[in-house]
Amino acid sequence: MKLQLALDLVNIQEAIQVVKEVEEFIDVVEIGTPVVINEGLHAVKAIKEAYPSLEVLADLKIMDAAGYEVMKASEAGADIVTILGVAEDMSIKGAVSEAKKQGKQILVDMIGIKDIAGRAKELDEFGVDYICVHTGYDLQAIGKNSFEDLQTIKSVVKNAKTAVAGGIKLSTLQEVINAKPDLVIVGGGITGQDDKKAVAAEMQKLIKKG
Numbered sequence: 001m002k003l004q005l006a007l008d009l010v011n012i013q014e015a016i017q018v019v020k021e022v023e024e025f026i027d028v029v030e031i032g033t034p035v036v037i038n039e040g041l042h043a044v045k046a047i048k049e050a051y052p053s054l055e056v057l058a059d060l061k062i063m064d065a066a067g068y069e070v071m072k073a074s075e076a077g078a079d080i081v082t083i084l085g086v087a088e089d090m091s092i093k094g095a096v097s098e099a100k101k102q103g104k105q106i107l108v109d110m111i112g113i114k115d116i117a118g119r120a121k122e123l124d125e126f127g128v129d130y131i132c133v134h135t136g137y138d139l140q141a142i143g144k145n146s147f148e149d150l151q152t153i154k155s156v157v158k159n160a161k162t163a164v165a166g167g168i169k170l171s172t173l174q175e176v177i178n179a180k181p182d183l184v185i186v187g188g189g190i191t192g193q194d195d196k197k198a199v200a201a202e203m204q205k206l207i208k209k210g
């Protein structure tokens, strides 16, 4: 099980600084969608250059022009690129095909999907690397989480790795770990804390313990 740090509300310099604090406790750094919107793929390039030993995920949440966008993110240094599960099958297949060509991975974000089990089964057949259940900020605001959806994808996905994101905190991490996802994504649960290093260290400890 890997720990991914999601960076959403920072600029490039702040991102580099946050990663410096928690580098030893994380496996993947996510350049979040708001950062890509503000800074472009330069943010992906800067983080990969600063931390070449960490995997970098570009949270593009691709909806169309998938092959092209995966190619550009890959050129910037992304190891994993995200596409939305609601995208057309053709777009998902295009993303997978380009990622394979580039030696990269595709994570499908299931945000906004109603039939989680049905779509996860289809996506699993397309050869995506990760299927990620995700409660975005707007639904977190009304108290939702993705813990039940994680159980759902765990029960139907046979090939892809599973991931979970959305409002995970130190206090809720054990519940997530119990469902055994391959990747746990944490943003504000680390970046919003005064002692980011201590929280990330504790999270890594819990993940290693299982």
Ligand SMILES: O=C([C@H](O)CO)[C@H](O)[C@H](O)COP(=O)(O)O
Pocket: 006, 007, 008, 030, 032, 033, 034, 059, 135, 136, 137, 165, 166, 167, 168, 185, 186, 187, 188, 189
């Ligand atoms: O993908 C995300 C969100 O849509 C904003 O881009 C976040 O990275 C993801 O939700 C993880 O962040 P937290 O919810 O703060 O843990």
